[in-house]
Amino acid sequence: MTTEVLLVSHSRDGHREAYIHQFQALLHEAGYSCRVVDTWKATLDFAGPACFLMIEENFFGYAIAAIVRALQGRRTAGLLFRGREAAEGQSLKLRNKAFLLCVMKSLTPVTTMSIVSFSVLPSIARVADDWIDDPQLWDIEDLSTPPSPLSADLVDLAAGRNILVALGAQNREKGFDILARTWLEKPEIRSRWLFVAAGKVAPSAWDIANAFAEAGGGLVDRYVSDDELRSLYGAATVIWALYAPDYDQASGIFGRAVQYEKPVLLREGSAMANHAAQIAARATTATYNDAGSVILGLEAAAVSPAQNQRHSHLMRERSQALVFAALGKAH
Structure with missing residues (x-):
């Protein structure tokens, strides 16, 4: 008998649309049917399993739904993105979040799964039942990176130089200010590298973004399509994922770099590092807020050896098995 699963995603912004498609395909392959809902309240009267694709979208809604459903013997699974702040945070809001996550850990029908492994951040084990690898580390079936008009234009602009690409939202949390300041403060780098920021620039970063562009940086201040994104991974020498310390979580940009086997620059001491x-990913690190360290990290990344094995299929198998178990199906 086919079992229907509710996939809960309060919006389809950013990575969420990709997660929806990925989990629909995953569950259909295992014999489930899926229905996507955009509110936790839709799960309260639903007798089958429910899976929240990002519990931070409405954490207290997830907690209410999971606890109510557990009392009725109904299975609920949820993906925890910000496990470290829940486990280690000291604000009242974060302490309440940790308390509720611990309560849910005692409820057998509820499975909260971190997308950062316990071996990377052991403290998360206090608030999550288990962990899976970030789905954006194992979601790509076709690893080709055909060029697009955007990537072709940027390759022409680079004129033989190495290309550093920062993808997605351009803001302080994603380290755009550091990338731009490195370009502005270390003009000697421009003879060997082209820095590209491809994604919508936050209003707070407009001033430095304009200075970056005026100094010859590649600025694409707009939404970048999936096809363009793939092409930029193909064109890049190194991918930027050197994010702020208060943005210490899993990253789809990093995950895709691993799958495409592209060198990636990370913040020293971060969970991603x-x-x-x-x-054994192709990754180097740099000190946060240090332009000189960024340059050293880039140069090291550009000559980093290829990965000696693909890990995505192992991540996929393990993660799928845990998701199926959380929803009550052996696979």
């Missing part, structure tokens, strides 16, 4: 070391 620890994870990259564990899976």
Whole structure:
């Protein structure tokens, strides 16, 4: 008998649309049917399993739904993105979040799964039942990176130089200010590299973004399509994922770099840097807020050796098995 699963995603912005398609395909392959809903309240009267694709979209809604459903013996699974702040945060809001996550850990029908492994951040084990690898580390079936008009234009602009590409939202959390300041403060780098920021610029970063562009940086201040994104991975020498310390979580940009086997620059001491070391990804690190360190990290990344094995299929198998178990199906 086919079992219907509710996939809960309060919006389809950013990575969420990709997660929806990925989990629909995953569950259909395992014999489930899926229905996507955009509110936690839709799960309260639903007798089958429910899976929240990002519990931080409405954490207290997830908690209410999971606890109510558990009392009725109904299975609920949820993906936890910001496990570290829940486990270690000291604000009242974060302490309440940790308390509720611990309560849910005692409820058998509820499975909260971190998308950062316990080996990378052991403290998360206090608030999550288990972990899966970030789905954007194992979601790509077609690893080709055909060029697009955008990538062709940027390759022409680079004129033989190495290309550093920062993808997605351009803001302080994603380290755009550091990338731009490195370009502005270290003009000697421009003879060897082209820095590209491809994604919508936050209003707070408009001034430095304009200065970056005026100094010859590649600025694409708009939404970048999936096809363009793939082409930019193909054109890049190194991918930027050197994010602020208060944005210490899993990243789809990093995950795709790993899958495409592209060198990636990470913040020293970050969760992503620890994870990259564990899976022997093509990653180098730089000190946060240090332009000189950024340049050294870039140069090291450009000559980093290829990965000696693909990890995505192992991540996929393990993660799928845990998702199926959380929803009550052996696979």
